[in-house]
Amino acid sequence: xxxxxxxxxxxxxxxxxxxxIPALIQILPTNDHSLMxxxxxxxxxxxxxxxxxxxxxxxxxFSDTNxxxxxxxxxxxGYSGPKAKPAAPLLLEALNDKDELVRELAKQALQExxxxx
Numbered sequence: 001x002x003x004x005x006x007x008x009x010x011x012x013x014x015x016x017x018x019x020x021i022p023a024l025i026q027i028l029p030t031n032d033h034s035l036m037x038x039x040x041x042x043x044x045x046x047x048x049x050x051x052x053x054x055x056x057x058x059x060x061x062f063s064d065t066n067x068x069x070x071x072x073x074x075x076x077x078g079y080s081g082p083k084a085k086p087a088a089p090l091l092l093e094a095l096n097d098k099d100e101l102v103r104e105l106a107k108q109a110l111q112e113x114x115x116x117x
Contacts (some may be wrong), residue, residue, distance in 0.1 A: 017049040025053060028061040037061070037069045045076035051086065059090040067099040074105045 027040035041061070044054040055077055062073045074094045077087030094106030 021050040021053055025057040034069055038072045041072045041076040055086045070102045071105055
């Protein structure tokens, strides 16, 4: 829980994004704890900063995560609005995922915000 709170604090502190974004990206592929991955993925999307770094990191982590983490990874780019356009390949890939929730979330992301992707 402490590590999860620390990851969340990185995003909400509104610190220097040149430090925070790489720190959150570093959490994605190396963490087996779903709470840590969830916090990092969601904060990368919510911060709306450095999508040229965060969206590719989310896309890369998509194939390395379990189904619950994949669902969060699919949701995260949507928070970055038009800056998340590079996430379109991730969402299209997620449409063919074996998990129904991941497929449904990807479908919703593509349908609800076509101008974003």
